[in-house]
Amino acid sequence: xxxxxxxxxxxxxxxxAVSIFLLIIVLVDLxxxxxxxxxxxxxxxxxVITGILVLNQIGITHFAFVPQLSAVKxxxxxxxxxxxxxxxxxxxxxxxxxxxxxxxxxxxxxxKERLGEFHALIYGMxxxxxxxxxxxxxxxxxxxxxxxxxxxxxxxxxxKLRERSxxxxxxxxxxxxxxxxxxxxxxxxxxxxxxxxxxxxxNSLIQGPQINxxxxxxxxxxxxxxxxxxxxxxxxxxxxxxxxxxxPISITAYLSVASKAAGFALLIRFIQTGFTSxxxxxxxxxxxxxxDWQALLIAIxxxxxTLGNFSALWQDNLKRMLAYSSIAHxxxxxxxxxVLSNQGLIxxxxxFFVYMLMNIGAFYVVMLISNKTGSENIDDYDGLGAKAPFxxxxxxxxxxxxxxxxxxxxxxxxxxxxxxxxxxxxxxVAIIALLNxxxxxxxxxxxxxxxxxxxxxxxxxxxxxxxxxxxxxxVLLIPILFFGIYFTPIVEFARSCVSLLGI
Amino acid sequence: xxxxxxxxxxxxxAFMFSVGVTGVLIRRNAIVVFMCIELMLNSANLALVTFSxxxxxxxxxxxxFFVMTVAAAEAAVGxxxxxxxxxxxxxxxxxxxxxxxx
Numbered sequence: 001x002x003x004x005x006x007x008x009x010x011x012x013x014x015x016x017a018v019s020i021f022l023l024i025i026v027l028v029d030l031x032x033x034x035x036x037x038x039x040x041x042x043x044x045x046x047x048v049i050t051g052i053l054v055l056n057q058i059g060i061t062h063f064a065f066v067p068q069l070s071a072v073k074x075x076x077x078x079x080x081x082x083x084x085x086x087x088x089x090x091x092x093x094x095x096x097x098x099x100x101x102x103x104x105x106x107x108x109x110x111x112k113e114r115l116g117e118f119h120a121l122i123y124g125m126x127x128x129x130x131x132x133x134x135x136x137x138x139x140x141x142x143x144x145x146x147x148x149x150x151x152x153x154x155x156x157x158x159x160k161l162r163e164r165s166x167x168x169x170x171x172x173x174x175x176x177x178x179x180x181x182x183x184x185x186x187x188x189x190x191x192x193x194x195x196x197x198x199x200x201x202x203n204s205l206i207q208g209p210q211i212n213x214x215x216x217x218x219x220x221x222x223x224x225x226x227x228x229x230x231x232x233x234x235x236x237x238x239x240x241x242x243x244x245x246x247x248p249i250s251i252t253a254y255l256s257v258a259s260k261a262a263g264f265a266l267l268i269r270f271i272q273t274g275f276t277s278x279x280x281x282x283x284x285x286x287x288x289x290x291x292d293w294q295a296l297l298i299a300i301x302x303x304x305x306t307l308g309n310f311s312a313l314w315q316d317n318l319k320r321m322l323a324y325s326s327i328a329h330x331x332x333x334x335x336x337x338x339v340l341s342n343q344g345l346i347x348x349x350x351x352f353f354v355y356m357l358m359n360i361g362a363f364y365v366v367m368l369i370s371n372k373t374g375s376e377n378i379d380d381y382d383g384l385g386a387k388a389p390f391x392x393x394x395x396x397x398x399x400x401x402x403x404x405x406x407x408x409x410x411x412x413x414x415x416x417x418x419x420x421x422x423x424x425x426x427x428x429v430a431i432i433a434l435l436n437x438x439x440x441x442x443x444x445x446x447x448x449x450x451x452x453x454x455x456x457x458x459x460x461x462x463x464x465x466x467x468x469x470x471x472x473x474x475v476l477l478i479p480i481l482f483f484g485i486y487f488t489p490i491v492e493f494a495r496s497c498v499s500l501l502g503i
Numbered sequence: 504x505x506x507x508x509x510x511x512x513x514x515x516x517a518f519m520f521s522v523g524v525t526g527v528l529i530r531r532n533a534i535v536v537f538m539c540i541e542l543m544l545n546s547a548n549l550a551l552v553t554f555s556x557x558x559x560x561x562x563x564x565x566x567x568f569f570v571m572t573v574a575a576a577e578a579a580v581g582x583x584x585x586x587x588x589x590x591x592x593x594x595x596x597x598x599x600x601x602x603x604x605x
Contacts, residue, residue, distance in 0.1 A: 138566075139562070139565070139566050139569060142566075142569070142570070142573075143569055143573065146573045146576070146577070150573075150576055150577065150580050153580050153581075153584065154580060154583075154584075157584055157587060160587045160590075161591070162591075163588075163591045163592060163602065164602055164603075166584065166587045166588040166591050166592075167588060167592075167600050167602055167603065168603075169584045169587070169588075170533065170584050170585065170588050170600060171600075171603075173577075173580065173581050173584050174527075174533070174536060174537075174540075174581075174597075177537075177540045177577055177581065178524075178527050178540060178543070181523070181540055181543035181544050181547065182524075182543070184543075184544060184547040184570065185520055185543065185546065185547045185550070187547070188516075188547045188548075188550040188551045188554065188563075189550070191551060191554055191555075191562075191563055191566070192513075192550065192553075192554035192558075195554070195558045195560055196560075196562070197562055197563075197566065241603070242603040245603060246602075246603065
């Protein structure tokens with residue numbers, strides 16, 4: 001027993017590092033309460049260490065925390081596999097980018113006294129996401145989802161004197177707790193049907209004939225509600241625009257990339273380990289015939305991307321527009337899962353890497369401009385191309401990449417997605433997704449039109465970003481342009497990371 | 504314990520869950536909405552304990568302890584957020600908390 005626990009601890013070093021640094025940040029916040037300017041650097045150091053520990057784990061495939069008392073001793077509560085390591089790396093890199101993001105953001109600089117809590121809560125989110133990515137037990141899935149959610153509720157309302165921020169937070173907490181309550185009820189039914197909380201055991205039990213199909217489908221849908229709210233899929237997306245508009249921009253960018261990535265990792269693991277009977281040699285998953293996940297996922301993803309794109313058309317607030325655009329992107333990524341093949345999974349991994357770069361980049365430019373003008377309204381972007389040439393070009397590249405036009409990495413991400421769809425003979429779905437991309441072009445280009453073609457009515461001073469911001473934007477821009485032309489490295493890396501710990 | 508069939512516990516649990524969901528949908532006071540969310544969590548707890556007892560597997564009862572802890576944390580965060588919004592708007596009626604519109 002004790003040996004198993006000690007042995008398992010060697011597999012969760014990244015999570016341990018995050019927990020230790022969470023405690024360090026809280027203690028430093030308490031002890032040095034006069035001078036808090038070092039806290040961002042401590043959290044950066046912690047993230048770099050976590051990143052190195054995750055890098056060491058790439059390629060390892062193992063169960064951790066295998067229960068010794070139960071009859072089925074093979075399966076653990078956590079699975080360490082290349083797929084999980086890829087998503088953990090993505091979360092850690094996003095977090096590092098977001099810490100730099102907060103250093104430049106006026107909203108966060110104004111917090112001063114509460115900077116320690118801010119970083120401690122971000123660490124709470126990171127811990128929740130890391131555990132969620134490798135959880136293969138329903139108890140752990142629920143707990144990590146709640147850890148992530150509770151930290152993000154507080155962060156969304158962190159600017160508590162601002163009415164919008166509190167309202168965003170309230171909406172987030174109500175939608176979030178309702179959907180996690182539905183998910184918990186689904187978990188309790190699954191537990192009642194199978195008598196186990198482990199996804200692998202559940203998988204082997206629901207292959208038997210004595211399972212009530214209707215009950216299992218009902219509980220699967222309830223589980224999907226909880227996950228669908230995290231990834232803001234269509235019928236559960238109502239919180240997304242409000243929360244993204246009201247939260248501090250750094251948190252908006254973080255929610256739109258990292259917590260969405262963790263939600264997708266959980267969804268993929270839930271379907272793959274819980275409902276797949278075998279994977280054929282050419283990489284197609286055969287699901288157990290208890291619940292038609294493919295039809296559900298295709299319907300939800302088409303609904304998600306269409307709603308996201310069409311609602312984004314008439315948004316005047318850039319943050320809100322990017323929120324709808326992130327809903328649409330969640331729809332594209334869901335299509336990659338709906339293919340139910342390893343090729344679709346590769347497309348999802350590539351998409352997330354590119355999505356991280358371009359979405360954080362777009363939010364960063366919006367943040368720099370709102371630092372100066374104090375607003376995110378599209379009318380304040382009139383004539384910006386002349387007043388802030390570098391920011392204008394950077395935002396243009398990020399938006400073109402979000403549309404998915406060459407020569408940017410966004411094109412490669414969409415290309416691989418469409419190839420996976422066409423290979424699986426889902427031509428109609430691919431055409432709908434393509435038409436959606438055309439719709440999205442309108443609202444992205446509308447921003448460019450305001451920046452370059454509309455003359456500003458008011459006199460505005462020039463916006464010159466600091467050296468740090470320039471470097472930050474270049475760090476995001478260069479990979480987007482580079483991988484748009486030479487994309488073999490990320491494709492190869494994604495290909496090496498598709499394997500989940502099998503049945 | 505075993506004299507009462509499992510269905511009775513599950514029916515009560517399903518009833519509590521329905522009351523919770525209905526309450527969330529129709530009540531307009533944020534605090535009542537939170538009470539209804541607690542009801543949803545507790546109905547899931549009842550189902551878990553029932554299954555755990557009838558299956559003879561302790562995992563479900565362990566799960567319930569975790570859920571209770573999470574519910575407490577969620578109530579604390581939720582009430583703190585309600586206080587923050589009350590200070591800003593002097594109301595906790597969900598219909599009046601409506602800056603954001605699409």
